[in-house]
Amino acid sequence: MSAPCIVGPRDIPPTMSVSGMFERYTELGMRGYVARTEDSVPLTVAEHLELLTLGESIARIVRHPVDVHHALQAGATWPQVAHALEINEQDARSAYRRWADGQRALHEHCGIGLDAAEHAEAIARAEQTGEA
Structure with a gap:
């Protein structure tokens, strides 16, 4: 089974915890960094959007008024x-x-x-x- 395509906040599965979001965010961020500094496969557009979505969603959760x-x-x-x-x-x-x-x-x-x-x-x- 493939991972869901997360390209906006509503695409994040309701069962995904903040720690799960952060883990995936970190994984994508590291892969993106490595791809920019070494000869490796870059993130796809969907993965870049997922990275943006997860980062913003984490910020909204932990930055509560x-x-x-x-x-x-x-x-x-x-x-x-x-x-x-x-x-x-x-x-x-x-x-x-x-x-x-x-x-x-x-x-x-x-x-x-x-x-x-x-x-x-x-x-x-x-x-x-x-x-x-």
């Missing part, structure tokens, strides 16, 4: 969050507000996410000033 929420709840400042994300503070705050609004909508729709009080706290946190 709730991590910003948890860091702020633990006492991180906006300058620290922005530095960790390598973005400016305003963009970090805006992304956090969008996440909080999405979590509020999720709660209204199906009962998970941020309730009204938690959403209000998150929005207030996004607007905090005077941090060191």
